[in-house]
Amino acid sequence: MDDFLNALGAALLAWQRVENNLFLIFNFLAGPHKKPAVLSAIYYSGVNLMPRLKMVNATADVVLKDNPYLEEWKKLHKKILKRADNRNNLAHFGLVRHKNGEKIKLFLKPSLFNVNADHNLEYDVKQIDKWRLSFIDLSSDLSKFLDNLPANLPKGK
Numbered sequence: 001m002d003d004f005l006n007a008l009g010a011a012l013l014a015w016q017r018v019e020n021n022l023f024l025i026f027n028f029l030a031g032p033h034k035k036p037a038v039l040s041a042i043y044y045s046g047v048n049l050m051p052r053l054k055m056v057n058a059t060a061d062v063v064l065k066d067n068p069y070l071e072e073w074k075k076l077h078k079k080i081l082k083r084a085d086n087r088n089n090l091a092h093f094g095l096v097r098h099k100n101g102e103k104i105k106l107f108l109k110p111s112l113f114n115v116n117a118d119h120n121l122e123y124d125v126k127q128i129d130k131w132r133l134s135f136i137d138l139s140s141d142l143s144k145f146l147d148n149l150p151a152n153l154p155k156g157k
Contacts, residue, residue, distance in 0.1 A: 004106040011132035021142035086131040
């Protein structure tokens, strides 16, 4: 059980790095237009990832228009959306125990009460750790993208 819970916690913490980098990108892109405290208030008024991601994407569309960095951002945007599904599984699926003799295995599964869910899905420690590594990879990609953005981007129209 400890291995499972450690993997789950580590994966969720790795996702936090993704969201932190997303804010830093938003802050950089919109920064010339607003004070940092205002940008933070705007960004964090979004309750979860999707409105925040839409905000960053819309800002990138304006600030990076006719700039090769926009294409790179679009690829990262798709990668974020793909990884967000895995993050949602971590946060919203339930813990299920399978006992086989003395051996107990833990899995994440969709809620039994969710009639729309695929109840054949089961995610074990190995899968959760793969997600964690993919979140770290995504966070690194976002950080590199931010580091490579030129300081003198046009201010948009």
